[in-house]
Amino acid sequence: MAQKTGGNARSRVSQLGSLFSNRYGRSATEESDLEVSVVDSIQDVGKAQWNDIVERSSRGSVFHRYEWLDAIEQGLGYTPKHLEITKDGNTIGGMPNFVVGIEKTPFNRLSSLYPGFGGPLLPTDTQASLEQVLAAVPRLCRGKTIVHQIRGLDMSYLRYNDALQSQGYQPYRRECRFLLDLTKGHDGILADMSRTRRRGIERGRDVDYEIVEEEISRETLRRFYRSYERVMDRVDGEVYPFSFFEQLQSMDDRLLLLTIRIDGEYAGGMLELLDDERDSIHGFFAAVPREYFDDHASELLYDHVFQWGIDHGYETYDFGSTNTDFEDGVFRFKEGFGGRAVPVLVWERGCSPLWPLVKAGRDLYWPYYT
Missing domain, CATH: 3.40.630.30 (Gcn5-related N-acetyltransferase (GNAT))
Incomplete structure (x- = not known):
């Protein structure tokens, strides 16, 4: 893990403690030894390391890049809950997430990605990495955060549709x-x-x-x-x-x-x-x-x-x-x-018993919700 280069200053020890205390363990698959960590700031990963993943992924975009994520974190003040996938100590993939308010409610959603478009970046070990990322998401949805939303940039994200729906994600099509x-x-x-x-x-x-x-x-x-x-x-x-x-x-x-x-x-x-x-x-x-x-x-x-x-x-x-x-x-x-x-390809996965109630209200008055 690269040392933090800016943002909210913390000691190197506390950085590593924050990251490794959130590890979810190894993949059950035999093909790789993968670990997924919660990253509390994109600066904990480092610009070169993260952008290398973006550039190697066929689904990487300007919205996935370090600079865009850092601007959201520093300029909008949204709370990051990025997922970083490592193999043998090297970053091989990830999924950016921010905690964003659900309009006209006291609740939040975990969004990949808003503003913009996100979703997982899995250039290698795709199946095992996706399993690990989706398994980690519920632990990120606590308290007022009641749903996880993935906003894919283009139709290529359809490749994940079956896997997402098998884990409880439902398509949501209200934008184009x-x-x-x-x-x-x-x-x-x-x-x-x-x-x-x-x-x-x-x-x-x-x-x-x-x-x-x-x-x-x-x-x-x-x-x-x-x-x-x-x-x-x-x-x-x-x-x-x-x-x-x-x-x-x-x-x-x-x-x-x-x-x-x-x-x-x-x-x-x-x-x-x-x-x-x-x-x-x-x-x-x-x-x-x-x-x-x-x-x-x-x-x-x-x-x-x-x-x-x-x-x-x-x-x-x-x-x-x-x-x-x-x-x-x-x-x-x-x-x-x-x-x-x-x-616009959007999938949502409720993480709280409150989500069906909020969703019903949104569906009734959907033009006012994002």
């Missing part, structure tokens, strides 16, 4: 994502858009505008954040604190910050995540004030990032999660760009 194929080129993308989106881009081009790729700095993030905060307040969305955006500076090579100016005035922007593991761009944060809607600032920004992605060799643009209501304005807006709708 729109994926745009950048490999068909800019003209192909425009041809497949709805008339409304295409016309918005055409009309926007008649405006005196400029789109700039910004350096990732506290100043540029603060300016973006002011617009982001206004937009999220208007739509009654969850507003992440600025501390989270500050922490994201450590992964500036995986961020694309675009600013649009109209008639020389700041008119909003987009903060994109560059998922080099998946050759994808994630549209995770957008902030265009209402007063620039008629100037089609949003359509111009999306059109720009599509071309940017093509020029830099990315294969898909991911618009991020939305609900599955075709009458919802966000759903229709994203759909209009011609992307392919895919379900």
Whole structure:
């Protein structure tokens, strides 16, 4: 186990004591001697060691990376309960988890992963590692933490469906994502858009505008954040604190910050995540004030990032999660760009007798729950 390099300072002895006191023993399978440990901070594993697992796993993504997990831990203050799989003292896999509040209840869920998408990373000894990870989860759900949720990034996580359901996980399908194929080129993308989106881009081009790729700095993030905060307040969305955006500076090579100016005035922007593991761009944060809607600032920004992605060799643009209501304005807006709708794969496993009651309430009023 690598020494901690930052975060909440603890002595090396207490670090090891925390980790090894949570060991669950060896796998029953004969093929390997595996151990699963609870990691109370991603910094206890170390950046190079963890990112090596991400890069070796076919399901690794920008959301699994050390920097994203550290930003959630340090910037949002969510409690980590990561699972680390070791073999002969070497880290060979893991599953990130955070304790997150269940909206409009006093209870928590253990989530892999939120914000973003997670799930297990098991590049080697997959079957035995998965057995160990799933066996360890119930011990992490104590007190007010009543359910474990896995949010897979793409359809490849279906490979775990039977194993998950055999351990009591149930599919939960209330979100989708729109994926745009950048490999068909800019003209192909425009041809497949709805008339409304295409016309918005055409009309926007008649405006005196400029789109700039910004350096990732506290100043540029603060300016973006002011617009982001206004937009999220208007739509009654969850507003992440600025501390989270500050922490994201450590992964500036995986961020694309675009600013649009109209008639020389700041008119909003987009903060994109560059998922080099998946050759994808994630549209995770957008902030265009209402007063620039008629100037089609949003359509111009999306059109720009599509071309940017093509020029830099990315294969898909991911618009991020939305609900599955075709009458919802966000759903229709994203759909209009011609992307392919895919379900967000979510599995849930109750860890408390209270979970069925909370789940029944959520299912009754599901649009208000995440």
